[in-house]
Amino acid sequence: RAAQAHGLVGDADAWLHEHRLVMLVDHADLYLSRTRSDRWLRRYLDVHGEWAVQGQAAVLVTFHWACGMWAHRHARASGLHPHMLLARQDGGGYVARWVLRRYARARVRTVALADGKQVLFVPGSMQGLRDALQQKEQIIVVIDVPPDQVNLTAPQQVLGRTVHMPIALPRLAVEQRLPVTVFTLGLDLATGRRDLRLYPLGVQDDAQALSEKIFAHFERVVRERPACWHFWSVADRFFADLPAGGQRQP
Numbered sequence: 001r002a003a004q005a006h007g008l009v010g011d012a013d014a015w016l017h018e019h020r021l022v023m024l025v026d027h028a029d030l031y032l033s034r035t036r037s038d039r040w041l042r043r044y045l046d047v048h049g050e051w052a053v054q055g056q057a058a059v060l061v062t063f064h065w066a067c068g069m070w071a072h073r074h075a076r077a078s079g080l081h082p083h084m085l086l087a088r089q090d091g092g093g094y095v096a097r098w099v100l101r102r103y104a105r106a107r108v109r110t111v112a113l114a115d116g117k118q119v120l121f122v123p124g125s126m127q128g129l130r131d132a133l134q135q136k137e138q139i140i141v142v143i144d145v146p147p148d149q150v151n152l153t154a155p156q157q158v159l160g161r162t163v164h165m166p167i168a169l170p171r172l173a174v175e176q177r178l179p180v181t182v183f184t185l186g187l188d189l190a191t192g193r194r195d196l197r198l199y200p201l202g203v204q205d206d207a208q209a210l211s212e213k214i215f216a217h218f219e220r221v222v223r224e225r226p227a228c229w230h231f232w233s234v235a236d237r238f239f240a241d242l243p244a245g246g247q248r249q250p
Contacts, residue, residue: 002235006159008226018189018227022066025187026230029069030110038077045070049198051181054079057133059173059180063144063218064230070194071185072114072140081137084111085129085169087149088121115140133176141169144218146237154208156215159222161239165215170207177203180210182217186225 009015032040053060060075060082062068075082086108112119117137120128129139143166147153152171153164173180179202186195199217204210222229231238 002232002239003226003229006226008159008223015227018225019232021189022187022228023230025192026067026069029067030107033069033073033110033114038073041070041073041077044192045074045194045196047074047196047198050200051075051078051080051183051198052200052202053138053179053181055136056138057136057176057178058138059169059178060138060140061143061169061180061182061214062140062184063221064142065144065184065218065221066186066225066228067194068142068185069110069114071183071196072111074196075138075140076114076116081117081132081135082115082140083117083128083132083137084115084119084140085125086119086121087145088124133178139169143169143214144231144238146231146234147240148237154211156211158215158219158239162241163239165211167207167211170204170210170214174204174207174210179203180214182214184217184221186221186228 003009003015004012051060060080062071072082072084089104108119117132118128120132120139122129132139145166147164147166150166150168152166152168154167155162156165157163158165170180172178179200182199182201184197186197187193188195201210201213204213
């Protein structure tokens with residue numbers, strides 16, 4: 001319904017088929033990443049662009065869109081040492097959901113294996129984040145989250161709406177002069193090939209302008225392949241007029 005409200009659904013049956021298939025492949029990639037070598041990556045992954053941050057502390061930004069697991073494998077194979085930044089779960093969401101809890105743990109473990117570095121959980125891992133950057137490693141952040149999941153937000157124009165998106169990592173990148181690369185990993189439904197696209201933004205001087213550039217990429221991919229976005233089910237929170245709890249940019 002949310003996608004329809006934004007005018008992003010043509011044939012409803014085809015849209016739903018694509019959405020379900022993309023989600024299924026994203027789950028299957030957990031298994032493939034654990035059981036396939038980099039030869040699989042070289043055979044089935046098409047790459048456009050460069051990470052452009054080898055040997056540097058950097059921020060790598062992506063979205064809950066399509067199938068991202070193989071981007072982690074490609075980053076490591078390209079000489080990067082990335083740490084995934086994830087929100088810490090309190091466990092309350094897994095009460096009486098044993099399978100989901102085990103799956104979430106397996107996915108975190110698979111990401112860590114793909115990156116070759118431990119996952120950093122927030123809140124609580126600021127020292128680990130600082131250490132990683134000091135060692136010229138990279139931080140991966142999936143930035144398109146509902147504003148009620150973060151403390152610091154700033155307004156952005158997304159799909160014709162003013163939304164409140166995380167601003168902490170863009171600020172960190174600007175303050176520490178860290179280069180930023182946006183990446184997406186799409187799926188060809190006909191062939192199963194993965195499509196990694198890399199967009200180096202370099203070092204930026206303004207956090208708000210950087211955030212606008214990041215979310216311009218988000219809007220582009222959602223408009224191109226709206227069924228690939230994972231978070232339509234929580235779109236009401238994502239597109240909330242004000243952040244939950246009244247969070248604002250200080």
